[in-house]
Amino acid sequence: xxxxxxxxxxxxxxxxxxxxxxxxxxxxxxxxxxxxxxxxxxxxxxxxxxxxxxxxxxxxxxxxxxxxxxxxxxxxxxxxxxxxxxxxxxxxxxxxxxxxxxxxxxxxxxxxxxxxxxxxxxxxxxxxxxxxxxxxxxxxxxxxxxxxxxxxxxxxxxxxxxxxxxxxxxxxxxxxxxxxxxxxxxxxxxxxxxxxxxxxxxxxxxxxxxxxxxxxxxxxxxxxxxxxxxxxxxxxxxxxxxxxxxxxxxxxxxxxxxxxxxxxxxxxxxxxxxxxxxxxxxxxxxxxxxxxxxxxxxxxxxxxxxxxxxxxxxxxxxxxxxxxxxxxxxxxxxxxxxxxxxxxxxxxxxxxxxxxxxxxxxxxxxxxxxxxxxxxxxxxxxxxxxxxxxxxxxxxxxxxxxxxxxxxxxxxxxxxxxxxxxxxxxxxxxxxxxxxxxxxxxxxxxxxxxx
Numbered sequence: 390x391x392x393x394x395x396x397x398x399x400x401x402x403x404x405x406x407x408x409x410x411x412x413x414x415x416x417x418x419x420x421x422x423x424x425x426x427x428x429x430x431x432x433x434x435x436x437x438x439x440x441x442x443x444x445x446x447x448x449x450x451x452x453x454x455x456x457x458x459x460x461x462x463x464x465x466x467x468x469x470x471x472x473x474x475x476x477x478x479x480x481x482x483x484x485x486x487x488x489x490x491x492x493x494x495x496x497x498x499x500x501x502x503x504x505x506x507x508x509x510x511x512x513x514x515x516x517x518x519x520x521x522x523x524x525x526x527x528x529x530x531x532x533x534x535x536x537x538x539x540x541x542x543x544x545x546x547x548x549x550x551x552x553x554x555x556x557x558x559x560x561x562x563x564x565x566x567x568x569x570x571x572x573x574x575x576x577x578x579x580x581x582x583x584x585x586x587x588x589x590x591x592x593x594x595x596x597x598x599x600x601x602x603x604x605x606x607x608x609x610x611x612x613x614x615x616x617x618x619x620x621x622x623x624x625x626x627x628x629x630x631x632x633x634x635x636x637x638x639x640x641x642x643x644x645x646x647x648x649x650x651x652x653x654x655x656x657x658x659x660x661x662x663x664x665x666x667x668x669x670x671x672x673x674x675x676x677x678x679x680x681x682x683x684x685x686x687x688x689x690x691x692x693x694x695x696x697x698x699x700x701x702x703x704x705x706x707x708x709x710x711x712x713x714x715x716x717x718x719x720x721x722x723x724x725x726x727x728x729x730x731x732x733x734x735x736x737x738x739x740x741x742x743x744x745x746x747x748x749x750x751x752x753x754x755x756x757x758x759x760x761x762x763x764x765x766x767x768x769x770x771x772x773x774x775x776x777x778x779x780x781x782x783x784x785x786x787x788x789x790x791x792x793x794x795x796x797x798x799x800x801x802x803x804x805x806x807x808x809x810x811x812x813x814x815x816x817x818x819x820x821x822x823x824x825x826x827x828x829x830x831x832x833x834x835x836x837x838x839x840x
Contacts, residue, residue, distance in 0.1 A: 393604065411437055427544070514696070575604065634660060660827070674739040677735075686718075710772060749819070
């Protein structure tokens with residue numbers, strides 16, 4: 390599957406049509422299904438064909454609402470799509486009534502002309518960074534089928550990596566879009582949470598939930614973001630010379646896999662040689678996050694508030710690992726919760742101060758390479774330990790109310806590794822602009838090495 394811009398160009402030149410693009414998408418999906426793939430919870434072929442046919446008819450009449458018009462897109466099974474059941478990767482919502490209206494982000498993509506091919510699989514209720522799902526199967530990593538694709542937007546990432554779609558719409562509460570993007574060698578963007586409305590999305594944590602794309606390029610992510618946020622940001626590439634990047638050894642650099650450490654340091658070296666200023670700085674407030682785990686605490690309390698009635702009626706229908714994490718919020722007092730919110734506010738202020746002098750903060754997106762499925766499939770202790778480690782770095786950005794972009798920075802003979810370019814709240818335009826330049830640098834160096 391091409392990038393969004395390449396697909397849009399082919400449609401504009403009439404070298405393909407929306408129906409033909411959809412046919413290719415569905416053929417790739419069928420191949421995946423034939424090999425036991427678990428990328429989707431539902432593929433709506435009839436609605437997709439109607440949308441593609443309408444897109445072609447509109448194009449013939451000269452109406453092309455955006456670069457997304459006629460382009461196949463997948464949607465995480467957390468979003469309401471009119472006429473479809475939103476199961477959020479669960480068993481307990483299978484019998485729910487179909488949505489009567491689109492989620493706000495879906496409505497904007499539909500108005501832009503995107504063609505929705507299916508609902509992608511995910512960690513149940515988005516409450517895991519690893520991507521296992523006992524109800525619909527676990528999407529495997531396209532780079533190595535013995536390894537996890539990452540979560541919670543697991544199917545979103547595999548739908549792009551396997552060439553089913555040009556881009557996928559995911560969510561990110563503690564890394565749920567960036568983790569699978571990093572694990573699958575893709576680009577993922579977590580915008581400032583308030584920029585994209587959450588109407589029509591099954592919530593996990595109202596303090597941290599964000600909506601963002603997974604795709605093959607920064608440009609794809611910027612195009613999707615401009616539609617779902619209804620904001621036309623200036624994301625033109627910025628010269629790397631003179632940019633100031635911050636790097637910290639506190640917390641986010643602890644216990645990195647050798648492959649991750651090597652790839653991250655190599656990327657930082659490339660930026661230095663390209664003329665960027667890379668400065669190591671102290672960020673001691675990160676250890677408060679590690680010590681008290683307020684992100685997990687706030688998420689558990691807010692998630693429990695939504696789930697408690699479902700748990701009372703059908704606790705046995707939940708993934709036991711998800712249920713255990715949900716119940717962590719059950720016993721929290723109002724005073725505990727208020728303290729957690731106050732701790733978060735302190736951290737937001739501290740992060741803003743620490744990052745003020747930098748154009749962006751760099752970190753490995755995930756501390757480890759994609760884990761083997763066998764290492765966590767039947768071992769709860771290993772599952773919870775790895776889940777915490779995978780969520781550690783990206784969760785910091787949600788906690789500080791920031792935005793972040795993950796780019797693949799590994800060599801072709803290495804397992805996927807993500808480089809995160811992070812900023813404070815509402816620095817989205819700058820992060821995407823810098824991301825374009827960093828992406829070009831990494832791409833040029835990768836091709837120079839393999840040429």
